[in-house]
Amino acid sequence: MLYRPEQLVFCQALPKIELHAHLNGSIRDATLRELAAQLNGTSISMPDVQLRTQQASRPLGECFKLFDVIHQITTTCAAITRIAREVLADMAADNVVYAELRTTPKSLPRHGMTKESYMSAVFQGIDDYYAASSRAHDIQVRLLLSIDRRQSTDEALETARLAVQLRDKGVVGLDLSGNPSVGQWETWVPALDFARQHGLRVAVHAGEVYNPEETAAILAWAPDRLGHMCCLDASLEQQLLLSRVPIELCLSSNVITGSVPSYQDHHFAALHNGGHSVVLCTDDSGVFATTLSREYAIAASAFTLSDEQLRQLALTAADHVFLEPGERQVLRARMEQLLGGSSK
Numbered sequence: 001m002l003y004r005p006e007q008l009v010f011c012q013a014l015p016k017i018e019l020h021a022h023l024n025g026s027i028r029d030a031t032l033r034e035l036a037a038q039l040n041g042t043s044i045s046m047p048d049v050q051l052r053t054q055q056a057s058r059p060l061g062e063c064f065k066l067f068d069v070i071h072q073i074t075t076t077c078a079a080i081t082r083i084a085r086e087v088l089a090d091m092a093a094d095n096v097v098y099a100e101l102r103t104t105p106k107s108l109p110r111h112g113m114t115k116e117s118y119m120s121a122v123f124q125g126i127d128d129y130y131a132a133s134s135r136a137h138d139i140q141v142r143l144l145l146s147i148d149r150r151q152s153t154d155e156a157l158e159t160a161r162l163a164v165q166l167r168d169k170g171v172v173g174l175d176l177s178g179n180p181s182v183g184q185w186e187t188w189v190p191a192l193d194f195a196r197q198h199g200l201r202v203a204v205h206a207g208e209v210y211n212p213e214e215t216a217a218i219l220a221w222a223p224d225r226l227g228h229m230c231c232l233d234a235s236l237e238q239q240l241l242l243s244r245v246p247i248e249l250c251l252s253s254n255v256i257t258g259s260v261p262s263y264q265d266h267h268f269a270a271l272h273n274g275g276h277s278v279v280l281c282t283d284d285s286g287v288f289a290t291t292l293s294r295e296y297a298i299a300a301s302a303f304t305l306s307d308e309q310l311r312q313l314a315l316t317a318a319d320h321v322f323l324e325p326g327e328r329q330v331l332r333a334r335m336e337q338l339l340g341g342s343s344k
């Protein structure tokens with residue numbers, strides 16, 4: 001058993017902050033199946049989708065094949081709008097009070113989709129959620145635009161420019177993600193520099209596989225937050241601790257993909273005990289069949305965290321959001337108030 005039922009109940013009641021969630025990876029299983037079923041006559045079969053979404057362990061390479069399948073199913077603006085709306089609803093139901101959702105804007109000429117229309121579809125989904133929900137005031141959302149590691153320097157720059165343009169629509173930063181075995185860090189540096197020069201914040205997936213040269217280069221660039229950092233040697237570990245860059249940690253994702261051998265072996269414990277800033281996140285709640293509450297419950301059980309430690313973990317996430325300082329303080333005060341209310 002990964003955790004005791006009462007640990008999950010406690011974690012569900014905690015107000016939480018989600019900082020690392022990929023839109024298409026957070027698709028509901030039922031929605032994925034429904035959209036796949038609507039695509040009769042294409043290369044995607046239902047058994048294909050079912051088999052892929054029911055695996056308990058899925059090596060990283062398999063994960064990226066699954067993302068390709070999901071992307072073949074989510075090619076319309078209507079699908080993207082629906083996913084965005086449902087992801088927000090699921091997070092709000094899980095007591096997430098602030099979320100930074102990340103997604104890769106897609107240009108799919110065959111489907112009449114541009115990066116701009118893709119983003120409009122995401123904004124529509126957010127608007128639809130707020131228009132329909134009585135709990136709408138419960139969750140605040142911001143966006144990070146992702147660069148996929150398969151992209152060229154020019155494609156990445158296009159995404160960075162779009163992110164700057166969409167700042168007043170709630171875009172607060174850029175993310176570098178995608179298959180860690182693909183591409184070269186130097187390719188995307190111009191786009192990340194551009195974003196930073198224009199006042200956006202930058203989160204980078206790093207160390208999801210062992211690649212010490214790249215991880216050292218990423219640390220030297222000093223992103224505002226790092227994702228994963230699973231596969232480091234002793235010297236990189238030292239550099240990471242000295243950098244003090246907060247890390248988004250996704251327990252289920254890392255264990256299911258095999259980046260970390262088990263929950264007990266996860267580097268969460270060493271970082272957290274050493275006072276390094278960490279934020280628990282889901283990564284892909286659909287693909288890994290999880291919720292943020294469940295990730296907190298797994299941490300509570302695997303690392304024997306007290307209720308007070310769990311509350312502190314939820315609270316300190318507010319210090320690492322990509323909001324302006326004034327807004328960040330308001331969020332922190334709100335978390336303090338809500339957490340005061342959730343203590344026994």
Ligand SMILES: CNc1ncnc2c1ncn2[C@@H]1O[C@H](COP(=O)(O)O)[C@@H](O)[C@H]1O
Pocket residue numbers: 022023024025063067102103104105146148149177178179180205208253257283284
């Ligand atoms: C499991 N660990 C991971 N490592 C790296 N990148 C990941 C990821 N999980 C998801 N993504 C990135 O997010 C995309 C799906 O969401 P969007 O289409 O952008 O909304 C994937 O294609 C991949 O680029």
Ligand SMILES: [Zn+2]
Pocket residue numbers: 020022177205227283
């Ligand atoms: Zn990720």
